[in-house]
Amino acid sequence: MGKESSAVLGILAGTAIGATLGILFAPDKGSNTRQRIADEALAVKDxxxxxxxHLREKVADTVSGNKEATLDQQIEAVVSNMSHKTDDVxxxxxxxxxELKSKNKKYQKAK
Incomplete structure (x- = not known):
């Protein structure tokens, strides 16, 4: 996730800087230039x-998937453990x- 988010931020920053420089060096009135910079800033912000x-959703999906996988593994471990304990019981x-049958036979013979 770190590399992907860094790449996205780098691309967005590069786009914003390039657009701003393009607007600043374009021959136009100051008020028009300021308006174009404001419009570009809003577009970049959006x-x-x-x-x-998008990144938040992706992280949430990954975390949710990991939680489900971990929960499934824990449930499987508990079931397996209980199965072994059930066999022991x-x-x-x-x-x-x-032993009780043996004792019962002894009591039946004694009578």
Whole structure:
């Protein structure tokens, strides 16, 4: 993002400087020149605002995409972890059930 925004700002600054110099060196009345400079400044301001909005949206989309990817990875890790823990609990319960069955057989034989 840094290189892209620097390039855009450089292009916009170059355009503004070139337009201003072109207007200043053009043979015209002072009032017309000032009006053209003001018009160009407004046009450049609008262009900069538009590019800033575009970059902001792009950054927001990138951040949002990264958040979603990170969230998906975290959810996957939690599900995987829970799956392993569930297997451990099931194994533990199966052992406990086996022990209880053994004890129950001993009690049944004793009677």
């Amino acid at each position: 262009k900069v605002a538009e590019e800033a909005d 099931i194994t533990s319960l199966e052992k406990k059930l086996s």
